[in-house]
Amino acid sequence: MRNMFAIAKRELQSFLVSPIAYLVTAAFLLISGLYFWFTLNWMVTYRDIPTVRYTVEFMVVVFVFAAPLITMRLLAQERRMGTLELVLTSPVKEWELVMGKFFAGFALYLLMVLPTLLYPLTLEIFGNPDWGPIWSSYLGLLLFGAVLTAVGLLASALTENQIVAAVLGVAGNLLLWFFAGIPTYDPSSSPRLIQILKILDLRQHLDTFLSGALDTRDIIYCLSMTAFLLFVTTRILEARRWRA
Amino acid sequence: MIEAEGLTKRYGPVTAIENLTFRVEKGEIVGFLGPNGAGKTTTMRVLTGYLPSTEGTARIAGYDIFTQSIEARRHIGYMPETVPLYPEMTVRGYLHFMAEIRGVKDRRRAVNEAMELCHIEDRANDIIATLSKGYRQRVGLAQALLHRPDVLILDEPTIGLDPRQIIEVRELIRELGQTRTILISTHILPEASQVCTRVLIIHKGRIVAEDTPAGLSQRLQGAERLAIQVARPAPEVADALTAVPGVRAVESAGDGRYEITSTPGMDIRTAIAETVVRGGWGLLELRPVGMSLEEIFLQLTREEPASQEESHA
Numbered sequence A: 001m002r003n004m005f006a007i008a009k010r011e012l013q014s015f016l017v018s019p020i021a022y023l024v025t026a027a028f029l030l031i032s033g034l035y036f037w038f039t040l041n042w043m044v045t046y047r048d049i050p051t052v053r054y055t056v057e058f059m060v061v062v063f064v065f066a067a068p069l070i071t072m073r074l075l076a077q078e079r080r081m082g083t084l085e086l087v088l089t090s091p092v093k094e095w096e097l098v099m100g101k102f103f104a105g106f107a108l109y110l111l112m113v114l115p116t117l118l119y120p121l122t123l124e125i126f127g128n129p130d131w132g133p134i135w136s137s138y139l140g141l142l143l144f145g146a147v148l149t150a151v152g153l154l155a156s157a158l159t160e161n162q163i164v165a166a167v168l169g170v171a172g173n174l175l176l177w178f179f180a181g182i183p184t185y186d187p188s189s190s191p192r193l194i195q196i197l198k199i200l201d202l203r204q205h206l207d208t209f210l211s212g213a214l215d216t217r218d219i220i221y222c223l224s225m226t227a228f229l230l231f232v233t234t235r236i237l238e239a240r241r242w243r244a
Numbered sequence B: 001m002i003e004a005e006g007l008t009k010r011y012g013p014v015t016a017i018e019n020l021t022f023r024v025e026k027g028e029i030v031g032f033l034g035p036n037g038a039g040k041t042t043t044m045r046v047l048t049g050y051l052p053s054t055e056g057t058a059r060i061a062g063y064d065i066f067t068q069s070i071e072a073r074r075h076i077g078y079m080p081e082t083v084p085l086y087p088e089m090t091v092r093g094y095l096h097f098m099a100e101i102r103g104v105k106d107r108r109r110a111v112n113e114a115m116e117l118c119h120i121e122d123r124a125n126d127i128i129a130t131l132s133k134g135y136r137q138r139v140g141l142a143q144a145l146l147h148r149p150d151v152l153i154l155d156e157p158t159i160g161l162d163p164r165q166i167i168e169v170r171e172l173i174r175e176l177g178q179t180r181t182i183l184i185s186t187h188i189l190p191e192a193s194q195v196c197t198r199v200l201i202i203h204k205g206r207i208v209a210e211d212t213p214a215g216l217s218q219r220l221q222g223a224e225r226l227a228i229q230v231a232r233p234a235p236e237v238a239d240a241l242t243a244v245p246g247v248r249a250v251e252s253a254g255d256g257r258y259e260i261t262s263t264p265g266m267d268i269r270t271a272i273a274e275t276v277v278r279g280g281w282g283l284l285e286l287r288p289v290g291m292s293l294e295e296i297f298l299q300l301t302r303e304e305p306a307s308q309e310e311s312h313a
Helices: A002-016 A019-045 A053-071 A073-081 A083-088 A094-126 A131-157 A162-177 A191-200 A202-211 A216-241 B040-047 B069-074 B091-101 B107-117 B133-145 B163-177 B189-195 B213-221 B237-242 B269-279 B293-312
Strands: B002-011 B014-024 B029-033 B055-060 B076-079 B151-155 B181-186 B198-203 B206-211 B224-230 B247-254 B257-262 B283-289
Touching (some): A002 A094, A002 B091, A019 A053, A019 A094, A053 A094, A053 A131, A053 A162, A053 A202, A073 A083, A073 A094, A073 A162, A083 A094, A094 A131, A131 A162, A191 A202, A202 A216, B002 B040, B014 B055, B014 B181, B014 B198, B014 B206, B029 B040, B029 B163, B029 B189, B040 B055, B040 B151, B040 B181, B055 B069, B069 B076, B076 B133, B091 B107, B091 B133, B107 B133, B163 B189, B198 B213, B224 B269, B237 B247, B237 B257, B237 B269, B269 B283
Parallel strands (some): B029 B181, B029 B198, B151 B181
Antiparallel strands (some): B002 B055, B224 B257, B247 B257
16 A cells, blocks of 8 residues: 555656646646637527536537646656666566556546646626536546546556556547447347446536436446556566466 | 476476575675576575475475465575566665565664665666666665565676666675675676686586586586697797697687697696797796686586487487
8 A cells, every 4th residue: 555655656756746737737728718708698698598518518529638638647657767677676566556546646636637627617607507416517527537548547457658658548448438339230239238338428427417316337347447557557567477 | 505406397398497405505606607597586486485496395494485475485585687676666665665574673773784795776766667777786786685685586686787886786795795695697607607616507408417506617627728829920939838748738819819728737837838938939828727607607508409309310
Protein backbone atom coordinates (compact mmCIF):
# COMPACT_ATOMS: atom_id res chain seq x y z
CA MET A 1 0.00 0.00 0.00
CA ARG A 2 2.82 2.39 0.94
CA ASN A 3 4.48 1.68 -2.39
CA MET A 4 1.24 2.45 -4.19
CA PHE A 5 0.96 5.88 -2.57
CA ALA A 6 4.65 6.61 -3.16
CA ILE A 7 4.25 5.81 -6.86
CA ALA A 8 1.02 7.80 -7.18
CA LYS A 9 2.55 10.79 -5.41
CA ARG A 10 5.67 10.78 -7.56
CA GLU A 11 3.63 10.45 -10.73
CA LEU A 12 1.34 13.30 -9.81
CA GLN A 13 4.31 15.53 -9.00
CA SER A 14 5.82 14.75 -12.40
CA PHE A 15 2.49 15.46 -14.06
CA LEU A 16 2.30 18.84 -12.46
CA VAL A 17 5.68 19.92 -13.84
CA SER A 18 4.91 18.66 -17.34
CA PRO A 19 3.24 20.99 -19.83
CA ILE A 20 0.92 18.29 -21.16
CA ALA A 21 -1.21 18.28 -17.99
CA TYR A 22 -1.83 22.01 -18.26
CA LEU A 23 -2.40 21.90 -22.01
CA VAL A 24 -4.96 19.13 -21.78
CA THR A 25 -6.69 20.76 -18.80
CA ALA A 26 -6.82 24.16 -20.48
CA ALA A 27 -8.12 22.76 -23.74
CA PHE A 28 -10.69 20.67 -21.92
CA LEU A 29 -11.97 23.55 -19.80
CA LEU A 30 -12.12 25.84 -22.82
CA ILE A 31 -14.22 23.58 -24.99
CA SER A 32 -16.43 22.27 -22.20
CA GLY A 33 -16.95 25.87 -21.04
CA LEU A 34 -17.93 26.92 -24.55
CA TYR A 35 -20.30 24.02 -24.81
CA PHE A 36 -21.91 24.89 -21.50
CA TRP A 37 -22.32 28.45 -22.70
CA PHE A 38 -24.11 27.19 -25.83
CA THR A 39 -26.48 25.05 -23.79
CA LEU A 40 -27.02 27.99 -21.47
CA ASN A 41 -28.11 30.19 -24.36
CA TRP A 42 -30.34 27.47 -25.57
CA MET A 43 -31.93 26.97 -22.15
CA VAL A 44 -32.57 30.70 -21.85
CA THR A 45 -33.95 31.10 -25.37
CA TYR A 46 -36.35 28.18 -25.14
CA ARG A 47 -37.07 28.64 -21.43
CA ASP A 48 -36.02 25.04 -20.89
CA ILE A 49 -35.29 23.56 -17.48
CA PRO A 50 -31.75 24.40 -16.35
CA THR A 51 -29.56 21.30 -16.59
CA VAL A 52 -25.94 20.24 -16.99
CA ARG A 53 -26.97 17.03 -18.66
CA TYR A 54 -25.75 17.93 -22.15
CA THR A 55 -22.54 19.46 -20.91
CA VAL A 56 -21.67 16.39 -18.85
CA GLU A 57 -22.46 14.14 -21.79
CA PHE A 58 -20.24 16.30 -23.94
CA MET A 59 -17.46 16.16 -21.34
CA VAL A 60 -17.52 12.37 -21.39
CA VAL A 61 -17.20 12.44 -25.18
CA VAL A 62 -14.25 14.83 -24.86
CA PHE A 63 -12.65 12.50 -22.32
CA VAL A 64 -12.97 9.58 -24.70
CA PHE A 65 -10.29 11.45 -26.64
CA ALA A 66 -8.57 13.41 -23.87
CA ALA A 67 -8.12 10.74 -21.18
CA PRO A 68 -5.59 8.78 -23.26
CA LEU A 69 -3.51 11.96 -23.50
CA ILE A 70 -3.21 11.93 -19.73
CA THR A 71 -2.65 8.22 -19.38
CA MET A 72 -0.37 7.63 -22.36
CA ARG A 73 2.81 8.34 -20.42
CA LEU A 74 1.95 6.41 -17.27
CA LEU A 75 3.65 3.11 -18.10
CA ALA A 76 4.98 3.66 -21.63
CA GLN A 77 7.32 6.37 -20.41
CA GLU A 78 8.66 4.18 -17.59
CA ARG A 79 9.30 1.42 -20.06
CA ARG A 80 11.12 3.74 -22.44
CA MET A 81 13.24 5.38 -19.73
CA GLY A 82 14.10 2.03 -18.21
CA THR A 83 12.72 3.11 -14.84
CA LEU A 84 10.21 0.27 -15.08
CA GLU A 85 13.12 -2.12 -14.65
CA LEU A 86 14.27 -0.18 -11.61
CA VAL A 87 10.83 -0.06 -9.99
CA LEU A 88 10.11 -3.71 -10.66
CA THR A 89 13.47 -4.87 -9.32
CA SER A 90 12.69 -2.99 -6.11
CA PRO A 91 10.45 -4.82 -3.67
CA VAL A 92 7.35 -3.50 -5.43
CA LYS A 93 4.57 -5.74 -6.66
CA GLU A 94 3.10 -5.20 -10.10
CA TRP A 95 -0.37 -4.42 -8.75
CA GLU A 96 1.07 -1.73 -6.50
CA LEU A 97 2.62 -0.06 -9.52
CA VAL A 98 -0.58 -0.35 -11.56
CA MET A 99 -2.78 1.00 -8.77
CA GLY A 100 -0.35 3.83 -8.06
CA LYS A 101 -0.37 4.85 -11.70
CA PHE A 102 -4.13 4.53 -11.90
CA PHE A 103 -4.72 6.76 -8.91
CA ALA A 104 -2.30 9.35 -10.26
CA GLY A 105 -4.13 9.43 -13.60
CA PHE A 106 -7.50 9.48 -11.90
CA ALA A 107 -6.44 12.28 -9.56
CA LEU A 108 -5.47 14.41 -12.54
CA TYR A 109 -8.81 13.61 -14.12
CA LEU A 110 -10.52 14.82 -10.95
CA LEU A 111 -8.46 18.01 -11.00
CA MET A 112 -9.67 18.62 -14.53
CA VAL A 113 -13.30 17.98 -13.68
CA LEU A 114 -13.33 19.95 -10.43
CA PRO A 115 -13.50 23.44 -12.02
CA THR A 116 -16.51 22.38 -14.10
CA LEU A 117 -18.55 22.35 -10.89
CA LEU A 118 -18.82 26.06 -11.66
CA TYR A 119 -21.37 25.19 -14.34
CA PRO A 120 -24.07 23.86 -12.00
CA LEU A 121 -23.15 26.64 -9.55
CA THR A 122 -23.88 29.15 -12.31
CA LEU A 123 -27.26 27.49 -12.81
CA GLU A 124 -27.93 27.73 -9.07
CA ILE A 125 -27.14 31.43 -9.04
CA PHE A 126 -29.28 32.35 -12.03
CA GLY A 127 -31.94 29.69 -11.99
CA ASN A 128 -33.40 26.90 -10.01
CA PRO A 129 -31.86 23.64 -11.16
CA ASP A 130 -32.78 20.20 -9.88
CA TRP A 131 -29.67 19.03 -7.97
CA GLY A 132 -30.60 15.35 -8.10
CA PRO A 133 -29.63 14.80 -11.75
CA ILE A 134 -26.66 17.11 -11.30
CA TRP A 135 -25.16 14.96 -8.55
CA SER A 136 -25.92 11.75 -10.40
CA SER A 137 -24.41 13.20 -13.58
CA TYR A 138 -21.25 14.07 -11.72
CA LEU A 139 -21.15 10.65 -10.09
CA GLY A 140 -21.39 9.22 -13.60
CA LEU A 141 -18.62 11.51 -14.76
CA LEU A 142 -16.46 10.28 -11.88
CA LEU A 143 -17.08 6.61 -12.57
CA PHE A 144 -16.64 7.03 -16.32
CA GLY A 145 -13.38 8.78 -15.64
CA ALA A 146 -12.23 5.68 -13.78
CA VAL A 147 -13.13 3.43 -16.72
CA LEU A 148 -11.50 5.72 -19.31
CA THR A 149 -8.36 6.11 -17.19
CA ALA A 150 -8.12 2.33 -16.82
CA VAL A 151 -8.49 1.85 -20.58
CA GLY A 152 -5.69 4.35 -21.20
CA LEU A 153 -3.48 2.73 -18.56
CA LEU A 154 -3.93 -0.65 -20.19
CA ALA A 155 -2.97 0.87 -23.55
CA SER A 156 0.08 2.45 -21.94
CA ALA A 157 1.21 -0.93 -20.61
CA LEU A 158 1.33 -2.37 -24.11
CA THR A 159 3.99 -0.16 -25.63
CA GLU A 160 6.94 2.09 -24.84
CA ASN A 161 5.75 4.65 -27.35
CA GLN A 162 3.48 7.32 -25.87
CA ILE A 163 1.87 8.17 -29.20
CA VAL A 164 1.02 4.53 -29.79
CA ALA A 165 -0.38 4.36 -26.26
CA ALA A 166 -2.58 7.40 -26.92
CA VAL A 167 -3.89 6.00 -30.20
CA LEU A 168 -4.59 2.62 -28.62
CA GLY A 169 -6.33 4.35 -25.73
CA VAL A 170 -8.61 6.37 -28.00
CA ALA A 171 -9.35 3.25 -30.03
CA GLY A 172 -10.20 1.34 -26.85
CA ASN A 173 -12.43 4.11 -25.57
CA LEU A 174 -14.25 4.41 -28.89
CA LEU A 175 -14.75 0.68 -28.95
CA LEU A 176 -16.38 0.77 -25.52
CA TRP A 177 -18.36 3.84 -26.54
CA PHE A 178 -19.78 2.31 -29.71
CA PHE A 179 -19.92 -1.31 -28.59
CA ALA A 180 -23.64 -1.73 -28.92
CA GLY A 181 -23.68 -0.09 -32.33
CA ILE A 182 -21.33 -2.55 -33.96
CA PRO A 183 -23.44 -5.72 -34.37
CA THR A 184 -26.69 -3.93 -35.12
CA TYR A 185 -25.41 -3.20 -38.63
CA ASP A 186 -25.08 -6.92 -39.17
CA PRO A 187 -28.54 -8.49 -39.46
CA SER A 188 -27.13 -11.95 -38.87
CA SER A 189 -25.74 -11.20 -35.41
CA SER A 190 -27.49 -13.13 -32.70
CA PRO A 191 -29.78 -11.30 -30.30
CA ARG A 192 -27.74 -12.70 -27.41
CA LEU A 193 -24.58 -11.04 -28.71
CA ILE A 194 -26.39 -7.73 -29.07
CA GLN A 195 -27.67 -8.14 -25.53
CA ILE A 196 -24.16 -8.75 -24.16
CA LEU A 197 -22.62 -5.89 -26.08
CA LYS A 198 -25.38 -3.61 -24.87
CA ILE A 199 -24.35 -4.40 -21.31
CA LEU A 200 -20.74 -3.57 -22.16
CA ASP A 201 -21.64 -0.42 -24.01
CA LEU A 202 -20.45 2.62 -22.15
CA ARG A 203 -23.05 5.01 -23.49
CA GLN A 204 -26.00 2.89 -22.37
CA HIS A 205 -24.83 3.29 -18.81
CA LEU A 206 -24.24 7.01 -19.09
CA ASP A 207 -27.86 7.74 -19.95
CA THR A 208 -29.24 6.62 -16.60
CA PHE A 209 -26.69 8.71 -14.70
CA LEU A 210 -27.61 11.78 -16.76
CA SER A 211 -31.32 11.37 -16.29
CA GLY A 212 -30.88 11.26 -12.55
CA ALA A 213 -32.04 7.68 -12.21
CA LEU A 214 -29.29 6.08 -10.18
CA ASP A 215 -29.05 2.41 -10.93
CA THR A 216 -26.69 0.15 -8.99
CA ARG A 217 -26.17 -1.88 -12.16
CA ASP A 218 -24.49 1.11 -13.79
CA ILE A 219 -22.31 1.73 -10.77
CA ILE A 220 -21.32 -1.92 -10.65
CA TYR A 221 -20.66 -1.86 -14.39
CA CYS A 222 -18.20 1.03 -14.05
CA LEU A 223 -16.46 -0.38 -11.00
CA SER A 224 -16.15 -3.90 -12.34
CA MET A 225 -15.03 -2.66 -15.74
CA THR A 226 -12.31 -0.57 -14.08
CA ALA A 227 -11.25 -3.46 -11.86
CA PHE A 228 -11.12 -5.82 -14.83
CA LEU A 229 -9.00 -3.44 -16.90
CA LEU A 230 -6.59 -2.86 -14.01
CA PHE A 231 -6.34 -6.60 -13.51
CA VAL A 232 -5.47 -7.13 -17.18
CA THR A 233 -2.88 -4.33 -16.97
CA THR A 234 -1.28 -6.02 -13.96
CA ARG A 235 -1.15 -9.31 -15.81
CA ILE A 236 0.52 -7.60 -18.78
CA LEU A 237 3.28 -6.32 -16.51
CA GLU A 238 3.60 -9.72 -14.88
CA ALA A 239 3.73 -11.49 -18.22
CA ARG A 240 7.44 -10.83 -18.61
CA ARG A 241 8.03 -12.99 -15.56
CA TRP A 242 6.07 -15.95 -16.86
CA ARG A 243 8.14 -18.96 -17.69
CA ALA A 244 7.40 -20.31 -21.12
CA MET B 1 25.84 -13.79 -1.52
CA ILE B 2 24.86 -14.57 -5.08
CA GLU B 3 24.39 -18.15 -6.15
CA ALA B 4 23.54 -19.05 -9.71
CA GLU B 5 22.97 -22.61 -10.74
CA GLY B 6 22.64 -23.62 -14.36
CA LEU B 7 21.04 -20.33 -15.38
CA THR B 8 19.76 -20.45 -18.93
CA LYS B 9 17.72 -17.79 -20.66
CA ARG B 10 16.28 -18.21 -24.10
CA TYR B 11 14.37 -15.61 -26.07
CA GLY B 12 12.46 -17.85 -28.44
CA PRO B 13 15.09 -19.62 -30.48
CA VAL B 14 17.89 -17.32 -29.30
CA THR B 15 19.89 -18.48 -26.31
CA ALA B 16 21.13 -15.42 -24.45
CA ILE B 17 22.85 -17.24 -21.62
CA GLU B 18 23.48 -20.92 -21.21
CA ASN B 19 24.05 -22.95 -18.09
CA LEU B 20 25.75 -20.27 -16.00
CA THR B 21 26.86 -21.52 -12.60
CA PHE B 22 28.76 -19.28 -10.25
CA ARG B 23 28.87 -17.94 -6.71
CA VAL B 24 29.82 -14.55 -5.41
CA GLU B 25 30.67 -14.54 -1.70
CA LYS B 26 30.45 -11.65 0.73
CA GLY B 27 33.49 -9.39 0.45
CA GLU B 28 34.08 -10.35 -3.14
CA ILE B 29 33.92 -8.11 -6.19
CA VAL B 30 33.33 -10.28 -9.18
CA GLY B 31 33.67 -8.87 -12.65
CA PHE B 32 31.52 -10.10 -15.44
CA LEU B 33 33.65 -9.57 -18.45
CA GLY B 34 32.62 -9.99 -22.03
CA PRO B 35 32.09 -8.24 -25.31
CA ASN B 36 28.80 -6.46 -25.99
CA GLY B 37 26.04 -8.98 -26.52
CA ALA B 38 27.75 -11.70 -24.52
CA GLY B 39 24.79 -11.98 -22.14
CA LYS B 40 25.96 -9.80 -19.25
CA THR B 41 22.84 -7.63 -19.03
CA THR B 42 20.53 -10.61 -19.45
CA THR B 43 22.26 -12.39 -16.57
CA MET B 44 21.84 -9.33 -14.38
CA ARG B 45 18.18 -8.99 -15.28
CA VAL B 46 17.65 -12.61 -14.30
CA LEU B 47 19.57 -12.19 -11.04
CA THR B 48 17.53 -9.12 -10.07
CA GLY B 49 14.27 -10.88 -10.79
CA TYR B 50 13.29 -8.67 -13.69
CA LEU B 51 13.28 -11.60 -16.09
CA PRO B 52 12.74 -15.25 -15.26
CA SER B 53 15.32 -17.81 -16.25
CA THR B 54 14.25 -20.45 -18.71
CA GLU B 55 16.15 -23.03 -16.68
CA GLY B 56 18.18 -23.02 -13.53
CA THR B 57 17.87 -21.10 -10.28
CA ALA B 58 19.48 -18.13 -8.62
CA ARG B 59 19.54 -17.18 -4.97
CA ILE B 60 20.30 -13.77 -3.52
CA ALA B 61 21.20 -13.76 0.17
CA GLY B 62 19.67 -17.22 0.34
CA TYR B 63 16.32 -16.23 -1.21
CA ASP B 64 15.26 -17.74 -4.49
CA ILE B 65 14.90 -14.89 -6.95
CA PHE B 66 11.88 -16.47 -8.59
CA THR B 67 9.82 -17.95 -5.77
CA GLN B 68 10.88 -15.47 -3.03
CA SER B 69 11.32 -12.56 -5.36
CA ILE B 70 10.26 -9.71 -3.09
CA GLU B 71 12.44 -10.91 -0.19
CA ALA B 72 15.40 -11.36 -2.54
CA ARG B 73 14.90 -7.92 -4.08
CA ARG B 74 15.15 -6.29 -0.65
CA HIS B 75 18.78 -7.41 -0.55
CA ILE B 76 19.74 -6.13 -3.98
CA GLY B 77 20.98 -2.75 -5.06
CA TYR B 78 20.81 -2.68 -8.83
CA MET B 79 22.11 -0.19 -11.32
CA PRO B 80 20.99 -1.06 -14.84
CA GLU B 81 23.17 -0.17 -17.77
CA THR B 82 20.94 2.67 -18.92
CA VAL B 83 20.91 4.34 -15.46
CA PRO B 84 17.16 4.89 -15.33
CA LEU B 85 16.27 8.23 -13.81
CA TYR B 86 13.24 10.49 -13.80
CA PRO B 87 14.69 13.53 -15.58
CA GLU B 88 12.08 15.99 -14.31
CA MET B 89 12.82 15.27 -10.64
CA THR B 90 15.52 16.71 -8.40
CA VAL B 91 18.32 14.42 -7.26
CA ARG B 92 16.99 14.49 -3.72
CA GLY B 93 13.40 13.91 -4.82
CA TYR B 94 14.43 10.96 -6.96
CA LEU B 95 16.51 9.33 -4.25
CA HIS B 96 13.74 9.94 -1.75
CA PHE B 97 11.27 8.14 -3.98
CA MET B 98 13.63 5.23 -4.58
CA ALA B 99 14.23 4.94 -0.82
CA GLU B 100 10.51 4.91 -0.26
CA ILE B 101 9.76 2.05 -2.63
CA ARG B 102 12.71 0.15 -1.18
CA GLY B 103 11.07 0.41 2.23
CA VAL B 104 13.77 2.52 3.88
CA LYS B 105 12.63 3.82 7.27
CA ASP B 106 14.87 6.83 7.87
CA ARG B 107 14.79 8.17 4.33
CA ARG B 108 16.34 11.56 5.03
CA ARG B 109 19.43 10.00 6.46
CA ALA B 110 19.64 7.26 3.84
CA VAL B 111 19.43 9.82 1.03
CA ASN B 112 22.06 12.06 2.60
CA GLU B 113 24.42 9.15 3.20
CA ALA B 114 24.09 7.83 -0.32
CA MET B 115 24.66 11.29 -1.79
CA GLU B 116 27.72 11.72 0.39
CA LEU B 117 29.16 8.36 -0.65
CA CYS B 118 28.76 9.19 -4.33
CA HIS B 119 29.85 12.82 -3.98
CA ILE B 120 26.68 14.37 -5.34
CA GLU B 121 25.55 16.44 -2.32
CA ASP B 122 26.43 19.63 -4.16
CA ARG B 123 23.77 18.88 -6.79
CA ALA B 124 21.11 17.58 -4.40
CA ASN B 125 18.50 20.12 -5.44
CA ASP B 126 19.28 20.17 -9.14
CA ILE B 127 16.90 18.79 -11.72
CA ILE B 128 18.30 15.49 -13.03
CA ALA B 129 17.80 16.58 -16.65
CA THR B 130 20.39 19.31 -16.14
CA LEU B 131 23.10 16.97 -14.82
CA SER B 132 26.11 15.78 -16.77
CA LYS B 133 26.54 12.14 -17.67
CA GLY B 134 29.02 11.64 -14.84
CA TYR B 135 26.65 13.01 -12.22
CA ARG B 136 23.77 10.94 -13.57
CA GLN B 137 25.89 7.84 -13.36
CA ARG B 138 26.64 8.61 -9.72
CA VAL B 139 22.99 9.34 -8.96
CA GLY B 140 22.28 5.88 -10.41
CA LEU B 141 24.89 4.41 -8.12
CA ALA B 142 23.55 6.32 -5.10
CA GLN B 143 20.12 4.91 -5.82
CA ALA B 144 21.52 1.39 -5.59
CA LEU B 145 23.06 2.08 -2.15
CA LEU B 146 20.06 3.67 -0.42
CA HIS B 147 18.80 0.63 1.43
CA ARG B 148 22.32 -0.55 2.34
CA PRO B 149 21.91 -3.73 0.34
CA ASP B 150 24.28 -6.62 0.97
CA VAL B 151 24.31 -7.46 -2.73
CA LEU B 152 25.17 -4.91 -5.39
CA ILE B 153 24.64 -5.63 -9.06
CA LEU B 154 26.09 -2.91 -11.26
CA ASP B 155 25.82 -3.04 -15.03
CA GLU B 156 28.72 -1.16 -16.64
CA PRO B 157 29.10 1.28 -13.72
CA THR B 158 31.86 3.42 -15.24
CA ILE B 159 30.57 3.75 -18.78
CA GLY B 160 30.43 7.34 -20.00
CA LEU B 161 32.53 8.80 -17.19
CA ASP B 162 35.65 10.88 -17.59
CA PRO B 163 38.95 9.37 -16.39
CA ARG B 164 38.92 11.10 -13.02
CA GLN B 165 35.37 10.01 -12.31
CA ILE B 166 36.20 6.48 -13.42
CA ILE B 167 38.93 6.31 -10.81
CA GLU B 168 36.56 7.68 -8.18
CA VAL B 169 33.82 5.20 -8.98
CA ARG B 170 36.26 2.30 -9.01
CA GLU B 171 37.58 3.35 -5.62
CA LEU B 172 34.05 3.58 -4.32
CA ILE B 173 33.27 0.09 -5.61
CA ARG B 174 36.41 -1.32 -3.99
CA GLU B 175 35.48 0.37 -0.73
CA LEU B 176 31.93 -0.97 -0.83
CA GLY B 177 33.19 -4.41 -1.78
CA GLN B 178 34.86 -4.93 1.56
CA THR B 179 31.58 -5.51 3.33
CA ARG B 180 29.29 -6.47 0.48
CA THR B 181 28.80 -8.86 -2.38
CA ILE B 182 29.36 -7.09 -5.66
CA LEU B 183 28.85 -8.22 -9.22
CA ILE B 184 29.83 -5.73 -11.88
CA SER B 185 29.79 -6.12 -15.60
CA THR B 186 32.23 -4.48 -17.90
CA HIS B 187 33.71 -4.84 -21.31
CA ILE B 188 36.76 -2.84 -20.28
CA LEU B 189 39.45 -5.31 -19.34
CA PRO B 190 41.75 -3.13 -17.23
CA GLU B 191 38.76 -2.22 -15.14
CA ALA B 192 38.15 -5.84 -14.27
CA SER B 193 41.77 -6.39 -13.32
CA GLN B 194 41.88 -3.25 -11.19
CA VAL B 195 38.60 -3.54 -9.35
CA CYS B 196 37.71 -7.19 -9.17
CA THR B 197 38.88 -9.92 -6.90
CA ARG B 198 37.66 -12.49 -9.38
CA VAL B 199 36.74 -12.38 -13.04
CA LEU B 200 34.20 -14.39 -14.97
CA ILE B 201 34.78 -14.19 -18.67
CA ILE B 202 31.55 -14.65 -20.54
CA HIS B 203 31.35 -15.17 -24.25
CA LYS B 204 28.26 -16.01 -26.28
CA GLY B 205 26.30 -16.70 -23.12
CA ARG B 206 28.76 -19.12 -21.55
CA ILE B 207 31.42 -18.73 -18.92
CA VAL B 208 34.69 -19.46 -20.71
CA ALA B 209 37.05 -18.72 -17.81
CA GLU B 210 36.89 -17.98 -14.10
CA ASP B 211 39.79 -16.94 -11.89
CA THR B 212 41.46 -14.02 -10.17
CA PRO B 213 42.86 -11.47 -12.62
CA ALA B 214 46.38 -12.55 -11.62
CA GLY B 215 45.52 -16.23 -11.71
CA LEU B 216 44.02 -15.92 -15.15
CA SER B 217 47.14 -14.47 -16.63
CA GLN B 218 49.31 -17.05 -14.88
CA ARG B 219 47.16 -19.89 -16.05
CA LEU B 220 47.21 -18.76 -19.62
CA GLN B 221 50.79 -17.77 -19.80
CA GLY B 222 52.41 -21.18 -20.10
CA ALA B 223 55.87 -19.66 -20.13
CA GLU B 224 57.10 -16.77 -18.05
CA ARG B 225 58.18 -13.60 -19.72
CA LEU B 226 60.56 -10.81 -18.80
CA ALA B 227 61.04 -7.42 -20.36
CA ILE B 228 64.42 -5.73 -20.08
CA GLN B 229 65.91 -2.57 -21.39
CA VAL B 230 69.62 -1.84 -21.72
CA ALA B 231 71.33 1.52 -22.14
CA ARG B 232 73.90 0.51 -24.76
CA PRO B 233 72.44 -2.09 -27.10
CA ALA B 234 74.91 -4.20 -29.01
CA PRO B 235 74.44 -6.97 -31.59
CA GLU B 236 75.79 -9.62 -29.21
CA VAL B 237 73.24 -8.89 -26.44
CA ALA B 238 70.59 -11.21 -27.82
CA ASP B 239 73.03 -14.09 -28.20
CA ALA B 240 74.43 -13.62 -24.73
CA LEU B 241 70.91 -13.65 -23.25
CA THR B 242 69.91 -16.73 -25.20
CA ALA B 243 72.91 -18.49 -23.71
CA VAL B 244 71.60 -17.97 -20.15
CA PRO B 245 70.29 -21.29 -18.80
CA GLY B 246 66.50 -21.43 -18.76
CA VAL B 247 65.98 -18.93 -21.56
CA ARG B 248 63.86 -20.24 -24.37
CA ALA B 249 63.67 -17.26 -26.68
CA VAL B 250 64.79 -13.66 -26.88
CA GLU B 251 63.01 -11.10 -28.99
CA SER B 252 64.43 -7.69 -29.67
CA ALA B 253 61.84 -4.94 -29.51
CA GLY B 254 64.28 -2.25 -30.63
CA ASP B 255 65.64 0.72 -28.68
CA GLY B 256 67.53 -1.61 -26.35
CA ARG B 257 64.37 -3.49 -25.34
CA TYR B 258 64.23 -7.25 -25.27
CA GLU B 259 61.47 -9.70 -24.40
CA ILE B 260 62.67 -12.92 -22.87
CA THR B 261 60.62 -16.09 -22.57
CA SER B 262 61.83 -18.56 -20.00
CA THR B 263 61.02 -22.09 -18.94
CA PRO B 264 58.15 -22.00 -16.40
CA GLY B 265 59.18 -22.44 -12.80
CA MET B 266 62.70 -21.11 -13.25
CA ASP B 267 63.62 -17.70 -11.91
CA ILE B 268 66.16 -16.35 -14.38
CA ARG B 269 66.11 -12.75 -13.25
CA THR B 270 69.42 -12.74 -11.37
CA ALA B 271 71.17 -14.61 -14.17
CA ILE B 272 69.87 -12.13 -16.74
CA ALA B 273 70.93 -9.15 -14.64
CA GLU B 274 74.41 -10.57 -14.13
CA THR B 275 74.81 -11.25 -17.85
CA VAL B 276 73.86 -7.69 -18.78
CA VAL B 277 76.15 -6.18 -16.14
CA ARG B 278 79.07 -8.42 -17.16
CA GLY B 279 78.64 -7.33 -20.76
CA GLY B 280 78.71 -3.69 -19.68
CA TRP B 281 75.50 -2.85 -21.58
CA GLY B 282 73.92 -0.93 -18.71
CA LEU B 283 70.73 -2.44 -17.28
CA LEU B 284 67.92 0.15 -17.22
CA GLU B 285 64.89 -2.00 -16.57
CA LEU B 286 64.00 -5.56 -15.71
CA ARG B 287 60.42 -6.63 -15.07
CA PRO B 288 58.18 -9.65 -15.42
CA VAL B 289 55.46 -9.28 -18.04
CA GLY B 290 52.11 -10.83 -17.29
CA MET B 291 49.82 -11.48 -20.15
CA SER B 292 47.36 -8.61 -20.17
CA LEU B 293 43.69 -9.37 -19.79
CA GLU B 294 43.22 -8.20 -23.34
CA GLU B 295 45.49 -10.92 -24.60
CA ILE B 296 43.87 -13.54 -22.41
CA PHE B 297 40.50 -12.43 -23.52
CA LEU B 298 41.35 -12.58 -27.19
CA GLN B 299 42.96 -15.96 -26.73
CA LEU B 300 39.90 -17.33 -24.97
CA THR B 301 37.39 -15.99 -27.42
CA ARG B 302 39.42 -16.57 -30.54
CA GLU B 303 39.10 -20.31 -30.18
CA GLU B 304 35.37 -20.16 -30.53
CA PRO B 305 35.03 -19.45 -34.28
CA ALA B 306 37.62 -22.09 -35.09
CA SER B 307 35.78 -24.85 -33.26
CA GLN B 308 32.57 -23.76 -34.93
CA GLU B 309 34.16 -24.11 -38.32
CA GLU B 310 35.24 -27.58 -37.40
CA SER B 311 31.74 -28.59 -36.49
CA HIS B 312 30.50 -27.22 -39.80
CA ALA B 313 33.01 -29.24 -41.75
